[in-house]
Amino acid sequence: MATVAELNSGHTPTWCPGCGDFGILAALKGALAKLNVPPEDIVIVSGIGCGSKIPHFIKTYGFESLHGRSLPPATGIHLANDRLRVIAIGGDGDGCGIGMGHLVHTMRRNLNICYIVQDNEIYGLTTGQTSPTTKKGTKTRSTPNGSIEQEINPPLIALAAGATFVARGFAGDVAHLTGLIEQGISHRGVSFIDIFQPCVSWRKDLPYSLYQSKVYKLEEAGHDTTNFDAAIDRARETERWPIGVFYKIDKPIYTDEIPFIKEKPLVSQDISNVDISKFVEEFL
Amino acid sequence: MGMLFAKCMQRAGLNVFGTNDYPSLIKGGHNTYALSASDEQINSLLGKPDMLVALDQPTIKLHLKCLSPGGALIYDSNKVKDDDVAGGRTDIFHVGAPFTEMATKAGGEIMFNTVALGAAVGVLGMDFSIVEGLLRRIWEKKGDAVVQQNIAAAKAGFDYSRSELKTPFKVKIEPVKRDKTMFINGNEAVVVGAVKAGCKFVAEYPMSPSSSILHLMAGHERDYGIIVKQTEDELSAVHMIAGASFAGARSMTATSGGGFSLMTEALGMMGMMELPCVIINSQRCGPSTGLPTYTEQADLLFSLHASQGEFPRVVVAPGDQAECYAETVNAFNIAELVQAPVIILLDKYLSESSKTTEDFRKLPMKVERGRLLSDSDMEKAEGFKRYAFNEDGISPRCLPGQKNGLHVSSSYEHDETGFSSEDPGMRIAMINKRAKKLSAIPEELIAPSFHGAMQSQAEILLVCWGSTKGAAIDSLRFLTKHGIAARVMHLRYAEPFPSKRVLSALTSAKNTLIIEGNSNAQMREHILKKTGYYIEKAYLRYDGRPFIAKEIAEHVKTILKK
Numbered sequence: 001m002a003t004v005a006e007l008n009s010g011h012t013p014t015w016c017p018g019c020g021d022f023g024i025l026a027a028l029k030g031a032l033a034k035l036n037v038p039p040e041d042i043v044i045v046s047g048i049g050c051g052s053k054i055p056h057f058i059k060t061y062g063f064e065s066l067h068g069r070s071l072p073p074a075t076g077i078h079l080a081n082d083r084l085r086v087i088a089i090g091g092d093g094d095g096c097g098i099g100m101g102h103l104v105h106t107m108r109r110n111l112n113i114c115y116i117v118q119d120n121e122i123y124g125l126t127t128g129q130t131s132p133t134t135k136k137g138t139k140t141r142s143t144p145n146g147s148i149e150q151e152i153n154p155p156l157i158a159l160a161a162g163a164t165f166v167a168r169g170f171a172g173d174v175a176h177l178t179g180l181i182e183q184g185i186s187h188r189g190v191s192f193i194d195i196f197q198p199c200v201s202w203r204k205d206l207p208y209s210l211y212q213s214k215v216y217k218l219e220e221a222g223h224d225t226t227n228f229d230a231a232i233d234r235a236r237e238t239e240r241w242p243i244g245v246f247y248k249i250d251k252p253i254y255t256d257e258i259p260f261i262k263e264k265p266l267v268s269q270d271i272s273n274v275d276i277s278k279f280v281e282e283f284l
Numbered sequence: 285m286g287m288l289f290a291k292c293m294q295r296a297g298l299n300v301f302g303t304n305d306y307p308s309l310i311k312g313g314h315n316t317y318a319l320s321a322s323d324e325q326i327n328s329l330l331g332k333p334d335m336l337v338a339l340d341q342p343t344i345k346l347h348l349k350c351l352s353p354g355g356a357l358i359y360d361s362n363k364v365k366d367d368d369v370a371g372g373r374t375d376i377f378h379v380g381a382p383f384t385e386m387a388t389k390a391g392g393e394i395m396f397n398t399v400a401l402g403a404a405v406g407v408l409g410m411d412f413s414i415v416e417g418l419l420r421r422i423w424e425k426k427g428d429a430v431v432q433q434n435i436a437a438a439k440a441g442f443d444y445s446r447s448e449l450k451t452p453f454k455v456k457i458e459p460v461k462r463d464k465t466m467f468i469n470g471n472e473a474v475v476v477g478a479v480k481a482g483c484k485f486v487a488e489y490p491m492s493p494s495s496s497i498l499h500l501m502a503g504h505e506r507d508y509g510i511i512v513k514q515t516e517d518e519l520s521a522v523h524m525i526a527g528a529s530f531a532g533a534r535s536m537t538a539t540s541g542g543g544f545s546l547m548t549e550a551l552g553m554m555g556m557m558e559l560p561c562v563i564i565n566s567q568r569c570g571p572s573t574g575l576p577t578y579t580e581q582a583d584l585l586f587s588l589h590a591s592q593g594e595f596p597r598v599v600v601a602p603g604d605q606a607e608c609y610a611e612t613v614n615a616f617n618i619a620e621l622v623q624a625p626v627i628i629l630l631d632k633y634l635s636e637s638s639k640t641t642e643d644f645r646k647l648p649m650k651v652e653r654g655r656l657l658s659d660s661d662m663e664k665a666e667g668f669k670r671y672a673f674n675e676d677g678i679s680p681r682c683l684p685g686q687k688n689g690l691h692v693s694s695s696y697e698h699d700e701t702g703f704s705s706e707d708p709g710m711r712i713a714m715i716n717k718r719a720k721k722l723s724a725i726p727e728e729l730i731a732p733s734f735h736g737a738m739q740s741q742a743e744i745l746l747v748c749w750g751s752t753k754g755a756a757i758d759s760l761r762f763l764t765k766h767g768i769a770a771r772v773m774h775l776r777y778a779e780p781f782p783s784k785r786v787l788s789a790l791t792s793a794k795n796t797l798i799i800e801g802n803s804n805a806q807m808r809e810h811i812l813k814k815t816g817y818y819i820e821k822a823y824l825r826y827d828g829r830p831f832i833a834k835e836i837a838e839h840v841k842t843i844l845k846k
Contacts (some may be wrong), residue, residue, distance in 0.1 A: 011703060043684045045527070048695070055692045056703055060802055061684035062692030063530055065523065065705075066553055071522040072487075076535065077684065078528025079511050080485055084684055105516040260509040266319070267532040267683065269509055271482025272651055278507055279476045283466035 001038045002028050002059070009059045020171030020197030021051050024118055027174050028087075029058055030182035037085050045074040047090035047099060050125045051118035051197070054089055068098030071106040071115065078113050081265040082255050085185060089116040093123045095153045096132040107161035107190055111254045114184045114191045116172075117154055120199035121206060128202035140202070155235040155246055158192035159228070165191035166231065166247045170215050171198065172208045176243065185246065189253050196241070211241070218244030285337065285397035286317020286637070287321040287494055288418060289404055293777040294319035294467045294640050295414050295458030301754070302467075303637040303830070308492070314342055318345050323460055327604065327639065329831050334455050335407065337400050339383070344369065354454045356407050358445065360384060360396060377453060379403055379445045386440040391433030401439030407449060409456040409559050412442050446786030465604075466641050469762050470634035470751075471538075473605040474564060475500045476644055477612025478536055479508050482651050483562070485528040485535040487521040492576045493632040494538040494566040516790050518543035522550040522563065526653065529559045530693055532656075532683035534616050538564035548590040551625055555595025555692040558671065558679070558718065560619035560654070562612070566630040569828045578828030579680035581750055581801035584810065587627045588779055594715065596622065596722045599778040601629040603733075603753030605641045608634065611776065613649040614729065620654035622721040623678060629778075631801065633830040634751035655680045662686040669700040673713065677720030723781045731779035731785055736760040742771035744792035744840060747819060749775040752799055755831035763836030766846060778810060787815040797821045797843065799836060 009031045013172050015021045032042060042060035046052035047066035055062025061084075065073050074088035088106075095103050095117045106115065122140060123129040129142035132152040160164045165187040169177035177195065184191035196215070198208050223244070224230050231247035255261060290302040302319035320330045338344045338359040351357060353639040356377040359369065362384035369378060381403055383396040390399070398419070405415050415438050423431045468476070475497055478486070488498040515521040518539055525535035536632040539547065544565045554561050567583045569575035587599050598618055602611040608630070615626040657665070657680050665688040672679045679700075682689035696704040697711055704712070735757045736742065748756040753774045763770045773789050775782075789810075790796055798808045798819045801828040805819075812818050823839045825831055 020768070038687075039690060040687050041685055043531075053704070056694075059690055061690055062694075062702075063527065063557075064692055064694040064696065066549055066695050069519065069523045069550075072515070072523030073527030073530065075513075075520075076485065076487065076524035076529070077531040078527075079513065079524075080528035080531035080533035080535070080683060081683075101516050105520070112545075146682055258511060260510075261504060266484040266509070266511060266528075269484065271484065271534065274480055274482055274508065274651075276476055276480050276644060279479060279504065280466060283468040283472065284466045284643070 001036060002033060004033045007032055007039065007059050011056050013057050014053065015050060016201050018200040019050070020053070020120060020199065021118060023171035023174045023177065024051065024195055024197060025054060025057055027169070027177035028054070030174070031179040031185060032058070032060070034182050035085070035185060041079050041083065042087070043087045044087045045070045045077065045086065046198060047094035049091040050095050051089065051091050068094050069102070070094065071099065071102040074113050075106060075111055077112055080256070081267045082112065082261060083265050084112040085186060086114060087116065089118065091124070092117055092119040092121060092133040092154070093131045093157060096154055096157070100132070103157065104161040107158050107163040107192060109254050110162065110164055110189045110251055112189060113180070114187070114193070116181065116184070116193045116195060118197045119154060119194050120197040120203060122199050122202045124199050124202055130211065132171055153195040155192070156232065159231055159235060159247060163192045163247070164189035164249050164251050165245070167192070167245045168194045168196065168213055168243050170196045170243050172211055173243070176217065180245065185204050187248065189251060196243070214241040216240050216245050218242050218246065285339070285401050286319060288422070290321070290468055291418055292401070292405055292410070292414050293319070293457070294419065294465060295418060296410060296457050297327050297462045298323055298640070299326050300459070300467060300640045301328055301637065303633065306577055307346045308535055310618050314346065316343070320834050326758065328758045330758060330833060335404060337395060337404050338364065339400060340364070348373060356453055358400060358403050358786055359408065359618040359705035360400065376421040377407070377449065379407060379448050381441060381444045383441065383608065386444070387437050390440055391436035395434060398437040399441035402438030403445040405455050406442040406445035409452065411459070412439065414459070415442065416562060431695070434629065445517050447637065464643065466643060468605050468641055469636055469638040469836050470602070470608045470630050471496045471566070471636065472500060473608035474612045474628065474630070477609040478562070478616070479504070480644070480649055481613045481616035482534050483510060483536050483616060484533040485525060486537065487509050487515050487524040487535070488538050489515050489518045489521050489543060491540045491543045493568055493635045494540050494564060496635070497538040497564065504702070518546040518692055519550070522547040526550055526554055526557070529561050530557070530684070536562040536564065538566065540566050540568050541570045541586070541753055543592070544583065544587070551597065552593055552595060553695045554625040555591070555597060555718065556695050556697070558623040559625070559693070560623050562615045562619055562628065563625060564628045564630060566632060566635040567822055568632050575828045579631045579751070579830055580633055580826060581752070582806065582826070583629065584778060584802070584806040587629055588810065592755065595718055596624050597779060598622070598624065598626040599629060599762070600727070601628065601750035601778065602634070602776060603750060603774050605639045606647070607776065610649060612730060617652045618725055620656060621652065621678070622724055623654070624721060625682060629749050629750060654678070657682045657686070657689070659686055662689050665689060667742065670702045671698065671700045671714070671717070673700060675719055676724050677717040678724060699811045717811055727782065730780055730782050732776070732782055732789070733774045734789070735772040735774065737769040737771045739771060739789070739792055741769045742766055742793065744770045744797060745789060746770055746772045746797050746799055746836070746840070747775070747807070747811070748772065748799045749778070752831050755833045756799055758833035759836035759840065762834050763840060766841050768840060768844060768846060770840060775807065778807070780812045781810070783814045786811060789819045790815065790819065795844065797823055797840065799823045799831065801825050801831065
């Protein structure tokens, strides 16, 4: 219920010119504008990193947490008031490095929140160290002889952990990404969106043109998004890089099994004078 | 069995204090439950036991020597050989009943402890109806057959000890008529307090000795509409409650020192974001895994200083079960009043010791939500600034979902709107703003409590904090017998600290002694920092075991050279 212009916070992003985060910001605002939700009912929760500054540039409620911790506060906000739309967002280091434990557990809970990973395969804000998604062999400031470790594949992790919506987008294709984010937020259950995000400062070897030459759209390739095995196969592809929805199924969500928030979320329940008699009697 | 026996004493109208001791094992090992019961007020274990109930042989070996002369040893003659029993003691009663056999006859071997319960109550000359009533209440959910079997098992033990005792036992329990009390431990009292305070969200990772808070809360999740979430780790638990608090739900987590160590990053974030949260740290012996099921008071300075940078936090250490209840309600109110984290310091001893306590419903506790703005306040709000500067540093707070309040709460330093700022002037202003907030907490609320002799009469002031309160107060009765007039000052709040009152009490005392459960006298150091007064003498315990009133009295006697 807010236009893209109304979602502008008035603060100018401090990202490097050409950063993939600009495309992600545009797509996120575009998706929010398409959804019929007033901005006060939206909370964007981020971690720490270049991309995690994003809540400051969108006029909704925001929570800029600590490095790797976007998902637990997002969970707390959602469970305290499940009428809000909660979007968690952070980088690949944030989500797949320090925050990996939370990623896996948030996916398996099928909470009704959307989690976006700004995946540029590098630590940007700390000036260019290897990240969990940096491909093996890549030279970075912390791996001058080439990274020795096998990289992590975020969509594959999300699928294995039980996410009910898994997608990948590309910051260089804003229109397509906007659609993905809109679908992710609208999905009833947890949604996971990994975004190819060019880092113009620290990954000059991964320019927009390389992504553009490698990516293809799953929806144009006849992919069946309800087929888990097919989703796994697509997520494992390395020659060409699929973008779009890998997997989407409907399953009961976490809050479906909490009867006492059906009528009112926790935050709206009256706590002014709780009767403790039931408890006290156990100890009499 | 110990707990049920304690509840029989409670039902007889006595004051009861009970505590357990067990190793860090799932099953087995040597487990004991010790209790004192009296028609006088008691706050800890007192004196030598008059009765020892042994369900296995090691119990006799370990504890028979403590039994008072004329005391009763009750044991399972199916498990303990006759030659093992006497231990050279001829000054005690022996009630050796075939508990296991009697239990099998009543319906199941598993009830051998119910037989022992009946036998113990029988020795004390109590009416069987007290046991019967209790067993009915405990087992009613399992159906009448289970109730009847348990009653039969208890009755068998009861009748056996009645017939065995040729002369009456030295202790006879006469029921006392009085208002019903609660028999409750520290963790349970905290949970009831949290429920009263309107806590709506609990996230916790299991860790002894805090886990029973998780269990009890989870068991009542649907009764009180509280979401109880077991998380993947303590990081997640503490960050979840930060999120829930930001959204407007009163939120809490509980852990022990190891988990609290993981939570420190979030503590600073709550400080920076000015989020009201309640964190319970039930201390156990550290460092590291330490002695998981034993008690210590060694996380005081850690709690006061945990996390990088400077920000206000509240640290409160309740001294008994009633304070666990009241201070938990206060903690939620204070957290919202000053928009900061509140740490409640318990320890294994307080968490798991039960005491008969006045019905909590008689304590007047209220929910006060501080400067939380309502929907109608926000409807007409203009130019809302979440971190607006004002006189006491506490800015009105709005919640997501409310109109006209859009803002970001950030872990970065920020300006009044919440937008990140590295401006030096703004930095100073924000540090000073946050630092002012604790002054809003009323002085009476954080005041220490005094017990025993008047200030002018006391030869010595015993200074204690947290769970040491009970043993310190109970030491007064032994000191009186030694002709020593003593006064106890019990501190609950470490931050904010009642400096003026503490300094005045210390400077006007003839002698002072600090009593605490750590090796560095951490509260002494804190008092020195806050008041400039150094308490020279310290009585410290750090063997994992709780303070004993009589031992405190002996120590005081020694230092006063009496």
